Amino acid sequence: MxxxxxxxxxxxxxxxxxxxxxxxxxxxxxxxxxxxxxxxxxxxxxxxxxxxxxxxxxxxxxxxxxxxxxxxLAFRFPEDRVNHIEDLVGETLSEAEAKRLLLNLQHRQMITGRERLLIEVALRYQEEVARSLFDLSPYRRDVMNAELLKRMLRSLVLS
Amino acid sequence: MxxxxxxxxxxxxxxxxxxxxxxxxxxxxxxxxxxxxxxxxxxxxxxxxxxxxxxxxxxxxxxxxxxxxxxxLAFRFPEDRVNHIEDLVGETLSEAEAKRLLLNLQHRQMITGRERLLIEVALRYQEEVARSLFDLSPYRRDVMNAELLKRMLRSLVLS
DNA sequence: TAGAATGACGCTCAGGGATTTTCAGGGGGT
DNA sequence: ACCCCCTGAAAATCCCTGAGCGTCATTCTA
Structure with a gap:
């Protein structure tokens, strides 16, 4: 239904x-x-x-x-797509926001399901380490999440 | 029960x-x-x-x-050529060893080139954060590398 | 023929119903 | 003592509606 x-x-x-x-x-x-x-x-x-x-x-x-x-919107040059990614992620990103963003990217066929899976595993591990091992504040964890996510997405877009 | x-x-x-x-x-x-x-x-x-x-x-x-x-999203490999991931990675892993291992997995068609790229980016970022931000010893960095790598690989190929 | 009135649209917003998520806590086994 | 299950109430999120308002082109009027 x-x-x-x-x-x-x-x-x-x-x-x-x-x-x-x-x-x-x-x-x-x-x-x-x-x-x-x-x-x-x-x-x-x-x-x-x-x-x-x-x-x-x-x-x-x-x-x-x-x-x-x-x-x-059509991105004719890879660098346009990279800029788009940077905008979408921003400087800080919670886990929930990351999940939603990744689902969108998969739906737009910019990443595969398996690639989304890999990214989520990496984000979850970083989150876990930052929280329980280094006791970082939620804000600093979100900043690290955003940075890691941007690096991974950039690498895909440019490949 | x-x-x-x-x-x-x-x-x-x-x-x-x-x-x-x-x-x-x-x-x-x-x-x-x-x-x-x-x-x-x-x-x-x-x-x-x-x-x-x-x-x-x-x-x-x-x-x-x-x-x-x-x-x-995990591939289902009935053979146990995959089940040795734990052994392959082990408890500790340098960046160089990780790269060799990933290239090998790609050649065996267990991961794609993009997936390998994704994993390498995640490992490199973790290495960077652990070294320059938290000043972890090389040994502890290798342990974290091994753990992250195992998690990512397990998510893709677990039976 | 300029300005007002009219008709034909699209926009916003509050609200209700229907789900799922979160979270604090209780219970039981090892 | 700890970890895993399991519960239930409160919160969050999504879909959809309808009333009121804004805006544009056309027509009317003086």
Missing amino acids: ASLTKIIEDHITQLFQEAEEEVVALRRKDLAELFGCVPSQINYVLRSRFTPERGFLVDSQRGGHGYIRILR | ASLTKIIEDHITQLFQEAEEEVVALRRKDLAELFGCVPSQINYVLRSRFTPERGFLVDSQRGGHGYIRILR
Whole structure:
């Protein structure tokens, strides 16, 4: 039993595949009517699924002849992807945030499941050592997590 | 007398065998009801049994249409050419030895080039932190290297 | 023909229902 | 005494709705 959000997400993803374009345009109220829901449900889908973290930008216009355009970001040069990674990770990152980020990267096929597994094992071990052996504060652990994660992801993107 | 945790663990393992899939999806509250326990018992089973170190990743979502998905990502090698990882690595391992070992594993197609890269980056970062930040002796660094390496390899190839 | 009114959109936000997660603690075996 | 199980209440998170508001193009009006 898939959620309505998931169904609409898949539908939009399908539009990208069919069009083979980097941009998809749609009308919010038509889409809502197509799936028999209130229009604001579309906003929820966009806000939760087509985010910058997942490589999308959304712009829209209200009023008569209003529209919603979804732009899929493409990184043509490896260094762009590296910069993107740096932004996503940032200077500090909790374990929970790291998990979510890694799942996104796997979903975007930037890493495989096994690679995610390796990264999580490394992060967990570092976390464990930093906590129980060196008694580091949560903040300093998050900084180390971010640094290790960035190094590992950089190595993959550049390979 | 098998514990409830063990029973639930076996049940999930059974699901993997039946489906012959790398992913099993379930609803926590249904599983809890099936075994007549509180839902949080499922969390305990997952936390203690289906860990990254054992080759599993767990993704979940709360709220309506919530779910729990368990991914099994370790290669299944029936032969025991893999079971000697503990011996291969041992209690202590220098960086040079680690590199040789990893290259060997890659040549035997047990890990990919990207996976080897990932492991080497993690080892190097740990080495760096242990040396310049915590001023650990070479011996203790090698012990930590060995432990991290074993965990990462076990997660990939555990039987 | 400039400015006001209108109609047709999209956006925000609070809230409710449905799950899962967390966490402190109790019980039992070795 | 310790570690593993197991429980239950509180917190967090997710989906979805609906009312109210903002904004744009078009049409009307003086």
